[in-house]
Amino acid sequence: DIVMTQSPDSLAVSLGERATINCKSSQSVLNSSNNKNYLTWYQQKPGQPPKLLIYWASTRESGVPDRFSGSGSGTDFTLTISSLQAEDVAVYYCQQHYTLLKWTFGQGTKVEIK
């Protein structure tokens, strides 16, 4: 199975500053037939299910603020929050769905206000 590893495990960022979360997969999640990376990013707040932020590694879900962006390809990916807001305090997960039906998640990154 594909193993997803996030870094850091947690970070504290000042309001209005940039937050960067990295995600690395143990094998490529790029499908060469359609040139899409099967990599999604979720945000989870306490007591809530995960909320989809980014799919195909860089496509923002409808309604997600444009301060959230995703980048990367193959095995290395990044989620960036360009200007951290108070409501962005949450745990963020990357997930791969490259292998049909098989999901694996990173361990999560907790984002807090400094």
Added chain:
Amino acid sequence: QVQLAESGGGVVQPGRSLRLSCTASGFTFSNYGMHWVRQAPGKGLEGAAVIAKDGSIEYYADSVKGRFTISRDNSKNTLYLQMNSLKPEDTAVYYCAKDKPYDGSFWGLGTMVTVSS
């Protein structure tokens, strides 16, 4: 409006069984694989089981293999998770979720399962 509603959670003793259900509405349930994802208290997300849209394929996490069985009834738009021989480490919130998040990401609110004597 899309909705996934889990039910069947509760407190159960180690070694006992529990059956979870997830009722779907607002999308064509039979067109998608479905997942059970669990989250132990204070921990991350773990894919516990998944079933193909027609029920022909099932996958399980190693931690539940041989004890849990996923199934679905497309005529009732319902997903199930039969959990046998429960262990304290199965204590978690269990979410059902639709496959292919790029085609609409739908998760239920979750149901809590507590395994304790």
